[in-house]
Amino acid sequence: MNWLLPRIALATLAVALGALVGVWVGRWSQAPFLGEVLGAGSAVLVLVLVDSLRGHRLIQWLRGNQQGAAPRDTGFWGELGYRIERAVRERERVIDRERLQLSQFLSAIEASPNGVLMLDRHDHIQWCNKVAADHFALDPQRDLQQRITNLVRSPAFVSYLQSGQYAEPLMLGNTRGAGNLSVVVRSYGEGMRLVLSQDVTERERAESMRRDFVANVSHEIRTPLTVLTGFIETMSSLPLTEAERKRVLFLMGQQTQRMLTLVSDLLTLAQLEGSPRPAPDRWVSLDGLLNRVASDAQALSSGRHQISVQTETHADVAGVEPELLSAAANLVTNAVRYTPDGGAIDVVWRLQTDGSGELSVCDTGPGIAREHLPRLTERFYRVDGSRSRETGGTGLGLSIVKHVAQRHGGELHIQSEPGKGSKFRLVLPAVRVRVAGGEAEVGVEAAMPRAQA
């Protein structure tokens, strides 16, 4: 209110001054009263003109974009301009803050791994993030304000959206045909809806793998159990001779052994999946490891194959000894089991030029057709099921090898051709391999001499 008194005083002073001047001028023309009125009126006119000018300047500023400062006048117009400018700046600050919050909020939703799509009461798309655009094959800019049911025409989706019953998610094949989506709708505001989509292809795949795994394990265990049950019935219901009894007990022992091997492989796999990555500083001597693998292979082969184990360079490998042993043993025993009598098996350890180490197991067995190669490391995948079971295979060996390789940062490579044998290469990265001693001559470090078939 500090402008009010000066304004009244100024107006009064101006009118009084105008009147005085008017009286003085009026005396000359013999009309002092008229002069007084005209003088006071002129003063009021000047005041109104000055006010209008200031008001005009302020309105001009308000009509513009209010970028610069408001007109800096004194008194009433000065205070009015100052207060309006302050309100305008405050409003701009609030808008900026809200704009920033909105953009942060949208960036957060944009970063979500799930699809988010906002619909108005008429199912028009208000906003959607890139993931939703990808899930529903939409263009996040071009399709704004379009009716979603015109763009996503899946009957299941349309009827789900229109049903208003959103307690259960909708399972939908990806509109681009590349997987499965779980879609949930939530209502908010006045008739607005939020469509949330999630790609569950991986989850479904894992779930189906889990189901297959349980079915496979059950099948693998049921077969020997059925055989055992048959033998138990035979033994309890039929009078057997001593020789028959021994034969039945031998066969029962075989089936029990098969189950034991299966359970042991399953435990190994579970352990591999559940334990932390092997430490990079626990060194295992490869010579010792290969010696044990070689003597196991020799025992399994019983002289039916030519087996050679060569170490080009003495080395240590950083990792878990039982795991590395199990991987190497699986590769070598597979070679013995699948290679017909008289065949040759070569096990070679060598350092590669980049410092990584390679354990290769090469056999002259039947080889494997190309189409099977990518699936060999799947659990329970067998090319020749009967040969595998006959020789005590569980279908888990290569899966174990692959897991061990991956846990040690390495890879398993398989090369094979029907009729030309197979080569399995377990490659370990340079960080997990170190030279242990002097160079060994190729072929001289054979852990065992080639046995004649």
Ligand code: ADP
């Ligand atoms: P299994 O216990 O059946 O041997 P693996 O996982 O070790 O299971 O091997 C998977 C399949 O790969 C085997 O069933 C077999 O058909 C094939 N296979 C593995 N090693 C060889 C090999 N050296 N020669 C030919 N086939 C092989």
